[in-house]
Amino acid sequence: MESVIFMGTPEFSVPILKGLVEKGYDVKAVVTQPDKKVGRKQKITKTPAKVAAEELDIPVYQPVKLSGSPELDELMQMNADFIVTAAYGQFLPTKFLNSVKIAAVNVHGSLLPKYRGGAPIQYSLLNGDEETGITIMEMVKQMDAGDIYAQKAIKIEEDDNSGKLFEKLSYLGRDLLLETLPKIADGTIQKTPQDKDKVVFSPNISKEQEKITKEMTAKQAFNLIRALNPDPGAYMMVEGQRLKVWKAKVADEATSLNPGCVVANKGRFAISFADNSVLDLLELQPAGKKKMPVKNFLNGQGSKFTLGEEIVDE
Structure with missing residues (x-):
């Protein structure tokens, strides 16, 4: 041989x-x-x-x-x-x-x-x-x-x-x-x-590419999240804090809310994105903490967000 x-x-x-x-x-x-x-x-x-x-x-x-x-x-x-x-x-x-x-x-x-x-x-x-x-x-x-x-x-x-x-x-x-x-x-x-x-x-992923922005559609954000899982992970800035998103899905519904707003926070945590699209966040990692399912996040800091509130920073 x-x-x-x-x-x-x-x-x-x-x-x-x-x-x-x-x-x-x-x-x-x-x-x-x-x-x-x-x-x-x-x-x-x-x-x-x-x-x-x-x-x-x-x-x-x-x-x-x-x-x-x-x-x-x-x-x-x-x-x-x-x-x-x-x-x-x-x-x-x-x-x-x-x-x-x-x-x-x-x-x-x-x-x-x-x-x-x-x-x-x-x-x-x-x-x-x-x-x-x-x-x-x-x-x-x-x-x-x-x-x-x-x-x-x-x-x-x-x-x-x-x-x-x-x-x-x-x-x-x-x-x-x-x-x-x-x-x-x-x-x-x-x-x-x-x-x-x-x-x-397909050059190596840059630090700038890791960020989920409000200009993205829910589908674009979803694709970024799965492209960067398990390394290095995609994140969004929520009220000045980095929130890594490890798993998500594109919702079937549309919304009239501006991009970056809370669409749902009872049993699910959904955010509005460009073109009236909605993304359900399923697995999250707040800064300084371990990965957690969305249920645990909502029982903690996620409970403070109100419907229609714009929480995603530029």
């Missing part, structure tokens, strides 16, 4: 790495991002890919920057058949891509050329897409621009959020990769160039 240098960082990459090992590929190394401080206590935390690699007894490399590093020289000397990347998080030098015997392959969480970049899964939700999928592509110097080996689509369900889609796509990516690698190895697969006229980019 062919040898592989695997490169990945988040949980998305773990089923793909394990799938390669279970299928019998000789994974010579796992390259992942450096350990980083996480949470309020700033605890040094290993990446999910590193944890999996250590469980599988595979050597781990964690250069801060791969290009020009001693680690790069070591990796190139392995003369692997494949490089396989799955949400690694760094550009790879061209000489490294060219060092493998067969191909450098990327498992990408979108239907390219739509959503090149670091946040394809989030943007599929943010834009209210009906489907997303996996692309197995040839790696080139330009970001996510290589020829396509294979693609497979799945429907985006109403209750999907970013976390659920990451999990679904990681297993879809594993299966499609394992189906595609033998065809690349024996030369029976045909590559398809990406249509440059249909390229859409």
